[in-house]
Amino acid sequence: MAPRNKTVPPGDAPRVIDQGSVWILVAAPSIWAAHFLLSYWVAAIWCAKLGRGTTLMEPRWIIAGLGALCIAAIIGLAVLAIRRYGGVFVIIEEITESSERARDRFVGHVALLLCVLSAVAILFTVIPGMVLGEC
Template sequence: MRHGSDEQPRHVTPPGDAPRVVDQGSVWILVAVPSIWAAHFLLSYWVAAIWCAKAAPMASLVEPRWIIVGLGVIGAAAIAWLGRIAVRRYGGVFVIFEEITESSERGRDRFIGHVTLLLCVLSVVAIIFTVIPGLVFATC
């Protein structure tokens, strides 16, 4: 007598046929770009908060300023790298008023590339706005 738990699942695919996470057509790149900005935002404010908590209330922000700027440069470089992937792999172009109406695999790839480039620009601007307070304020 066979039990239901002894049966093999019918829809099992071999491990080699599983889709890769980092592959053309995957949407990982749409999540990665704003995640880099969010990580930069958190790290920048954590550095400033810890610095101001450990130092005197009117301590100078010269030392953490360069850490925040360095984090900004690293974040912007990572976003530029992802933007290059969006152009090369997905065929993204940076045009604002273009309609992508193709209902095909190529149209979907172009849409992912286009949206990724727009997110790259938005995230770099957000990183710049995160770095500005560290450059403007001189003390905690």
């Protein structure tokens, strides 16, 4: 989806996550979903295919490392939501105006909340792996 109100320098492709685009809304939950899937694959392959017994002591650090990377990416998205969309965590004044600016602020606000939710969801995947450490 191309940005609408942005002046794109000649020769530069339009940015996917920028004012006017809603891709930022699906980015954070997609990172959570990717982390969940990768963690599942790592654990499943380790436990079922590599024949390493019933302990996840080693691959759990892979899951934790992936989690740290994903949370870092989500923090980056949150920064974009604030800088490019003008998003804030708490909207004090209602967004009722029908304008590009108001829509961007709304998208930025929702993206920020989704970033928090996705980061917590990633934590909830990493914590059981770290504490239990068993297949």
